[in-house]
Amino acid sequence: MVYKSDVWQGTLALMVLNTLKSMGPLHGYGIARRIEQTSGGKLEINYGTLYPSLLRLEQEGYIAGSWGASENNRRARFYKLTVAGRKQLEKETREWNATTEIVARFLAPEES
């Protein structure tokens, strides 16, 4: 239980950072929608964990939030990637790739 949510939280952060990198500044709703789109509708973000996650990333200095106007002229809080966040994203991407590669090797069918 704890293990699952940990992994999920870590992955969610990675997805948030990557989304902000490719899309530029976004508000929470935009981030959630973008992640769901990218996953091809296979993921459904729990908003209840999204916002605490965003706060945590902000506390750690990877993203910075500020109030602005949305496309429909609504007041919304926009998040953008910081320099530290960019570095962290690179680092986590590298680690993620390494991990998946190792796991993939284990799961790959034996070559005959």
Added chain:
Amino acid sequence: MRMLQGWLARLLGMFRKDDLGQQVAEEMQSHIEMEIADRVRGGQDEETARREVLMRFHGVDATKERYREQGGVPAIEHFVQDVRYALRAFRKEPSFALTATAVLTLGFIASLTIFALVDAALIKPLPYRDPNHLMFVSSSVEGIGRANISYLDFVDWKKQNKVFSDFDIYRGSGYLLANDRGTELVRGADVSAGFFRTLGVRAALGRDFYDGEDAPQAAPVVMLTHAAWLKRFGGRPDVIGKTIKLDGIDRVIVGVLPGEFHFAPRGGAEFWAPFQPLPTDPCAIRRSCHNLDGVARLKDGVTQQAALADLNLITKQLGDLYPTSNRDRSGNVLPLSEAIVGDLRSILLIMLGGSVLLLVIGCVNVASLLLVRSEGRKREIAVRVALGASPRRLLRQFIAEGVVLAGAASALALAGTHWSLLLIARLVPERVARNMPFLNEVGLSKHVLAASAGLLVAGVVIFSVIPLVRVRLNEMQEGLKQGINASAGRTWRRFAGNLVVLELAITIMLLVGAGLLSQSFYKLLHVDLGFDPEGLVTIGNIVLPDTDYKKPEQVMAVRKRILDAVQQLPGVKSAALTSKMPVDGNGNTTWIRVMGHEYHGEHNEANFRDVSASYFPTLRGRLLKGRFLTEAEDIGMAQVTVINQAFVNKYMPGEDPIGKKIGQPGRGSEVVKEVIGVVEDIRESSLEDHTWPTIYTTDADSTPSLLVRTEMAPESVIPILASTIRDVNPGIGTSDYQTMPERINSSQSAYVHRSSAALVSGFAGTALVLSLVGLYGVIAYSVGRRTREIGIRMALGARRANIYRLVMTEAGWLVCLGLITGVLGAAATSRMVRTLLFGVGSWDARTFAGVIGLLCVTALAASYFPARRAATIDPMNVLRAE
């Protein structure tokens, strides 16, 4: 790093909770509105859209809560809440909070103060380089114990030993220093040239002694302590190279010692000079004259035992080579720290034990207060449990209360300890304090702070565990069902009863200790002195300048002039000189033999006292046989001697000593003196020791002590004495003016016994009060709980006497159990204080009986009041209240 930043942000976030809450509320609101708008545009109706969006938040309020938790540090916030709650609860019951804090604070202060002393004296390393390798080296003589070493023996030890990397000697000295008021006697020390390098002490200014500066022909130099430099030279840096006249000799100041330097064996010494074994110094060239102690540094890997074995081997060879002076001697090697702390170790540890016992009693009292309180809170807690408080939450609440109580107590205790240490440092008389240099360094050291933190943690644990034990979960629900009026509390009564038994037992142990120590002190002060101390005024040190008095005849002449001048003074009945003040301690011994006895060079020692003929009449000593010295014999090197009873008992039992001859074979040419009288033992030893065999004769000692018997108020004679001696010769130095009773009272042994008796009595008194309060509390509580039962009993015909008996029996059980445990405990532990006892056994029946009696009477009184309250209960009121 980023983690740290995150936590920092969370910590700061605690202070802007409201901002964060508002921010997330707005943010979520805008999210919800945006998504609804999108969905409506996509064809959903608004209501469905709103419901679905809100569902994806999994509870808006829960999300906000999670957000807030991420925004701060929940553990800290809850704790702050709990502390606030505890403070509020304590404010409602200020008497409980104040009593608990006060009792705890007192307990903490007592133990922290003693611990600070223990830390400074026993734990803190000496201010020397690598102090664990430093050894105190002296010799040991059969039947006497620790003894000084002679210069020639030192030279041989230093040359031949294979165990020390450095080896040096020191001895105390005093100097006559001319000042504007005449002549001052200052404390000094003579050391061999390498002394400070052996200790690893560097001069703060200038240098220490070069090798060879302790040779007889070397130019005289001197080092100053930091204190002497400030006092006498105003801390001027240009003193180096200046000369100072000490004992009429110009000495060049070569260095100033650092401020933190101290050397307790010669505490208070201001001037440190090289020990130069001059050929004119009869002691330096005589192997049988022992006046030095050694300090040595062990080579790496050499143990204390190995060093002692090596010294003993050399000493044995010396004994074969020089049988007349070195027979029956062996080496003595102790860690320097042990030699310095000495007896103080056992005293301090006993004090520490006493203070810890007191602390335990204090904690027990506070714990039982908490128990009473938690009893009263059963309903409150039951309600909180019913409302969903988890056991963890309740434990957190109790911990917060413990933190508040113990935290307040330890903060107050640190301040209190600081003050009590200042007070102690001020109360110790100077002559005692200079042997305890650690008193200057005692304070709130790191160790003391750590100890107080330990007490804090222990306090918190005790205070949070006790209510939890009491208020077990199942009982919490019961409490709700039964309401406050339930007749529960039997378990508690049993538990609190056990605590009271513990308190009483500890109190008995402390009381027995206090009783034994007080009796020892009383006996010590009433020990038979063999002389009459009342009306005696004394000058501890008189130093005749050897520039003026080179020959023995000159010394004898000026000694006589001093005595005559003093005896002329109004109100003075007689005056006498001695080489060592009575009660000052055994020592200054000489090697003797009784002529005519078979003699094979055995080592027989006796105190040697150079006295004026007026010594015995002035002290009012009691003559047993023969006669005293006469004034005609009061010339140097008289051929007659008076001996004490101890001498007769040890060396000439069953003989008539009058007319026998006593020789001193240790001296170069043996001096033989005829015994003309025997006196009852005059206490030449310290109060707790026994007086060794002593021979009294007249000699030409140039550093005598003066005793004056006067009919006037002794205090009024002191200033006249000083000026009288100055009139004889302004170059004579004097110091240490005291009346004899003062001298006895402030002697090291009286001081040690007085302070230990006073401290332990203080502990015991406090313990007695606390445990009686504890007993009273338990009985009163029990009576309170049993009001209904007692009322019914009385309604059914029980009489007052029966009710008294009911209550007193309960108290009696507790007291009996406490007495038995305490007496057993005291019997087991009083052996530990036996090193401090004098004239009383550790199982002294009278003390035990007295303590038991005292406790019974006071405990009876403490339980009488609740019993009376029980007996005056009006049964009608009780029954009506039901």
